[in-house]
Amino acid sequence: MDAYIACHDCDLIHRIDPLPTKGAAVCIRCGAVLYKHKPNSLDRTLAFAMAGLILFILANSFPFLGLKIGAQFRETNLITGIYELYVQGMQVIAILVLLTTVLVPFTQLMCLFYILLPLKFGRLPKRLPGVLRFLHSLQPWSMMEVFMVGILVSVVKLGKMGKIIPGISLYSFLALIFVLTAMTVSLDAHLIWQKWGEQR
Amino acid sequence: MTHALRTARNVGLTSCHSCHLLCQSAKQPAHMRCPRCGARLHDRKPDSIARTWALVLAAIIFYIPANVLPITIVISLGKAQSDTIMSGVIYFIHSGMWPIALVIFLASVFVPLLKLLILIFLLISVQRKSSWRQQDRTRLYRITEIIGRWSMVDIFVVTILVALVHLGGLATIHAGPGAIFFGAVVVTTIFAAMSFDPRLIWDTEEIIHE
DSSP states (O other), X not given: OTTEEEOTTTOBEEEOOOOOTTOEEEOTTTOOEEEEOOTTHHHHHHHHHHHHHHHHHHHHHXXXXXXXXXXXXXXXXXXXXXXXXXHTTXXXXXXXXXXXXXIHHHHHHHHHHHHHHHHHTTOOOTTHHHHHHHHHHHGGGOOHXXXXXXXXXXXXXXXXXXXXXXXXXXXXXXXHHXXXXXXXXXXXXXXXXXXHHHHO | OGGGGOBTTTTTEEEOTTTOOEEEOOSSXXXXXXXXXXXXXXXXXXXXXXXXXXXXXXXXHHHHHHHHSOSEEEEETTEEEEEOXXXXXXXXXXXXXXXXXXXXXXXXXXXXXXXXHHHHHHHXXXXXXXXXXXXXXXXXXXXXXXXXXXXXXXXXXXXXXXXXXXXXXXXXXXXXXHHHHHHHHHHHHHHHHHHOOTHHHHHHHHHHHO
């Protein structure tokens, strides 16, 4: 049944037809996107993942925001914020923030390298289905773009208390959000499943 | 148009939720695995309605302390001031920063409430086997999937404030107990949206056509 696909939102069966460049197939009943043509998907996703890893390391190594009140100055990166919450007894929240902004994005990057690097050289990684499924299940928990809005709101909130000094890694954060989004969008899971089905 | 309404279930097939391969439905659905990727197959998400109801009710219970208890506690020159989500919004409206008040209100109050109301509406309409505006109801479901994550904004703001405003006796911000319940609301509503199966909205139509 390789030639057909059922809509994931309403279960209607469609025949899989070749798409024009950058085209998308849409369910005729409920309008869900069934599959998309993603040009050069593997190379693009790998490139974005590499850029993402560099930006991720930068974003987490330097402070992204500083606050100056009178003579006192304090800077923060993600880890110090999470640590502060943990020390205050908010372990649950600290773990939630750690997962959604550090561990999940990082694991996503690692999973993509694990899948895409062997595929790039024409080999199939071991346990591909499990890793791909895991990667897919992580998606709802990666919240970098939400964190960026959090930074903006904090800047406005703190504006009255003192002087806000943008840190070095603020810019890598900004870039990281675009790179991670582009990475997610350019990954063509259907293509990888097809390769797995053919070569096994 | 009859052939256009062929669904996987009607022709004895199951779509793999992981790799989207169409597989033959077996007699014993509990032991089915996808021949291509090995994921466990199920025709519809298991116990979708019961699980979604349970998570929605849990989220409603968490929603109350999340809004009543303080989310931040500011200790400034020996005086402690607790802020709930709404008191933060009201403070920003009074100080004329209504765009930021709107962002916080939308992300922290309106989005979780809207998401819960949509899920309850979908659950009830599915249980009543309604065939009313299925396309729009599917669209509502997609909205709940997308907007839920944005409620995390407040949790992230608290993280940043706690890290930056740490100036000893002058001013210190602590996270309040409301933050834990608020995080619980976000997480349970995300799980609730995941456990709802939008194909249930369309299942009634096939019964009518048969």
